[in-house]
Amino acid sequence: MAELSGRHILLGLSGGIACYKSAELVRLLVKAGATVQVAMSEAATRFITPVTMQALSGRPVVTTQWDAREPNAMAHINLAREADAVLVAPASADFIAQLAHGLAGELLPLLCLARPWASPDAATAAVGDGRCPLLLAPAMNREMWAHPATQRNVAQVRADGAQVLGPGHGDQACGETGDGRMLEAAEILDALIAFFQPKVLAGRRVLITAGPTFEAIDPVRGITNHSSGKMGFAIARAAAEAGAQVTLVAGPVHLPTPAGVTRIDVRSAQQMHDAVLPRAPAHDVFVATAAVADWRPAAEQGEKIKKAEGQRVPAPFALVENPDILATVARLPEGQRPWCVGFAAESHDLVRHAREKRLRKGVPLLVGNLGPATFGRDDNTLLLVDAAGERELATADKLTLARALVAEIAQRLPAV
Known part of the structure; x- marks a missing residue:
């Protein structure tokens, strides 16, 4: 089933080892019928190359707000206006902190801040209606996830309308085990598909x-x-x-x-x-x-x-x-x-x-x-x-x- 047919997804990658899962996520999104535009933080390019993400998405990857390919030099505006949803996977603790405090020092938090604001019930939004919901898939060490500052920041971005997917529980790259793993690519795909389904049983x-x-x-x-x-x-x-x-x-x-x-x-x-x-x-x-x-x-x-x-x-x-x-x-x-x-x-x-x-x-x-x-x-x-x-x-x-x-x-x- 092409369950995301007609949807344009802006996939953001912040820094983290979970970037390797994002390659599979792009493949699944495309297979589900979506067009995918990838935007990467500088830190994300240390974990996976823009070349890989371009090959999988079929589109040039954007890594900076100063992208010279944009005629108006406003990549942060143009990218969010074209998207039906912004999905950041992985979303690091630092990235979530920037969102919570409205900081916009690099491309990813800047485009999230500049996107047409979407209320939490925007899952029923029609393609092209101008709203752009934000979904975040956290990925970090278990201690970072459990830290009170991170929990405050997550609560704030939720209150600001973002939907938080996960995180999962299990083995982590550092050798520890606990909460903080990014969900698997298939789980994120299912969550995104679910997000776009009409909420006809809300409250039931x-x-x-x-x-x-x-x-x-x-x-x-x-x-x-x-x-x-x-x-x-x-x-x-x-x-x-x-x-x-x-x-x-x-x-x-x-x-x-x-x-x-x-x-x-x-x-x-x-x-x-x-x-x-x-x-x-x-x-x-x-x-x-x-x-x-x-x-x-x-x-x-x-x-x-x-x-x-x-x-x-x-x-x-x-x-x-x-x-x-x-x-x-x-x-x-x-x-x-x-x-x-x-x-x-x-x-x-x-x-x-x-x-x-x-x-x-x-x-x-x-x-x-x-x-x-x-x-x-x-x-x-x-x-x-x-x-x-x-x-x-x-x-x-x-x-x-x-x-x-x-x-x-x-x-x-x-x-x-």
């Missing part, structure tokens, strides 16, 4: 379930299904991108947690029920994406069930019905009940089964799909079923569909 709280459940038969075996959790995780990411505060209750899957999402891991349907029910009343929206097992063994065996000599079929074991999480949430009293979205993964007769399930669960919106055609895949086709009828969201990657679904939910929510 969204609770989502995702993945399969696992109902243990014995310590080795269990009842489960083929759900990968990818659709639910995509919806969690899309909701967070849209400005929501998102809680994700996930069954046993091996997927990274989307940025900004609070994750709760569970295994069984009962555990998922027990995680969802106390939290549901505090949320505005509940999206039940998880493929929850309808039944579980009445009792879990303490030891592996062994095959007896001459026995071809194990002794039968009793099943009991699992709690219906979606229906239970949908029946909560008025004032405690979030706006509910159900999912139906069917093998056949999708429209009929989806209609019936929506009525049976008592939810305003039911999203249907054919399970065998999507489990484990990166794409999907969704059918939206409500009281007015059905409408299909055509086959696309799951994140694109998740964003479309989030937009649908936002339109249908009652005003607050």
Whole structure:
């Protein structure tokens, strides 16, 4: 997906060893469809060459406010006027300090100061509307990051409208470990893409379930299904991108947690029920994406069930019905009940089964799909079923569909 198509990004590099990550960041930005203009501080050129950044961006790199290539000798003005966003990665402690105090002794802080000011909600800005938001990816030693002066400066630049991405935690070039690492290039790319998404769920709280459940038969075996959790995780990411505060209750899957999402891991349907029910009343929206097992063994065996000599079929074991999480949430009293979205993964007769399930669960919106055609895949086709009828969201990657679904939910929510 060319998710940054039509966007022009001004990428600034201040001094720091994390400049090596900026080369990969440029490559990813270009791959995502953005045009990238690189501006480097003198210190940054000690860590990576302008030649490298020019080769990757396809544009001459600007390193000084005295750039003679500018007809009006105002590189700091021209660069910021052309950009949809200024992204500084890495942003050193010294650079952040300059921003916090309005100092402009070199190109990078000068162009940030001279850019058309953008309020913190400028993520909804349209291309070419004149505003230029500022995003910073800090990179420094853990002690520098933790220093009170740095924390004051970071708080100030946030108050002035900058969005701070990270930092990350882990091994540092100095040999120490802690906070202060610049986020990885892919994480910064995702954060930039998220920044430009319309904030249609700003101020909302969204609770989502995702993945399969696992109902243990014995310590080795269990009842489960083929759900990968990818659709639910995509919806969690899309909701967070849209400005929501998102809680994700996930069954046993091996997927990274989307940025900004609070994750709760569970295994069984009962555990998922027990995680969802106390939290549901505090949320505005509940999206039940998880493929929850309808039944579980009445009792879990303490030891592996062994095959007896001459026995071809194990002794039968009793099943009991699992709690219906979606229906239970949908029946909560008025004032405690979030706006509910159900999912139906069917093998056949999708429209009929989806209609019936929506009525049976008592939810305003039911999203249907054919399970065998999507489990484990990166794409999907969704059918939206409500009281007015059905409408299909055509086959696309799951994140694109998740964003479309989030937009649908936002339109249908009652005003607050």
